Amino acid sequence: MIALCLAVLVVVSDHAVKLLLHRVARAYAIRLGPFGNIRMVAGRLWLRRLDVQCNDLQLWCLWMAAAASLVVVSILLPSSAAFVGLLLGGSLSHGIESSMHGEVADYICLRFWPAFNLADLAVAVGVIGMIGELLSIIGVMIF
Numbered sequence: 001m002i003a004l005c006l007a008v009l010v011v012v013s014d015h016a017v018k019l020l021l022h023r024v025a026r027a028y029a030i031r032l033g034p035f036g037n038i039r040m041v042a043g044r045l046w047l048r049r050l051d052v053q054c055n056d057l058q059l060w061c062l063w064m065a066a067a068a069s070l071v072v073v074s075i076l077l078p079s080s081a082a083f084v085g086l087l088l089g090g091s092l093s094h095g096i097e098s099s100m101h102g103e104v105a106d107y108i109c110l111r112f113w114p115a116f117n118l119a120d121l122a123v124a125v126g127v128i129g130m131i132g133e134l135l136s137i138i139g140v141m142i143f
Contacts, residue, residue, distance in 0.1 A: 003074050003085035010089025011096065014118040018097075018105050029109075036110040042103045043115065056099045063095050073130075077137070083129030090122035 021040055029039035054062075067088055074084040097104050106115035 002081040003071070003088060006082060006085025007089035007092060010086060010119060010122045011093045014090075014093045014122075015097070017118055018107065021107050022105075032110075034111070036108070036112075038107055039109055041106045041109060041115040043106050059095060059098070063091060066091070077133060080130060080133045083126045083133065086122040086126035087130070090119040090126065093119035093122075 018040075021038065029037035031037050070084045070087055074081045094104050104117070104119075106117045106120070108117060109115045
């Protein structure tokens, strides 16, 4: 249940921020001081950046397979449910946007990092958390 709630929260939050920025800050950037700015930047999914030729149906089949395996992991390892929810929400947000618009809009542009959005942040935290969970399981099994 935690995974589902977090996934929905990530999707709704990411798209709400994008809608707000699209309406409010469409023509200009919001300065973040010396760190960078907030502005809409078009990007593509990593799979499409690698010039992998796939249509939306193939993309969604791949997402469903990955989502099913993550759900199994969250059932077998209940402590990972929050991280699974973040991964599912971030990837679902990207999939929806990519299917609807053909690209993914990023909006946080830091001087020292490529542009990203809330869904990217959710995926990154989910991956780091899952790696931590797996390392803790391996550590328990070894010791």
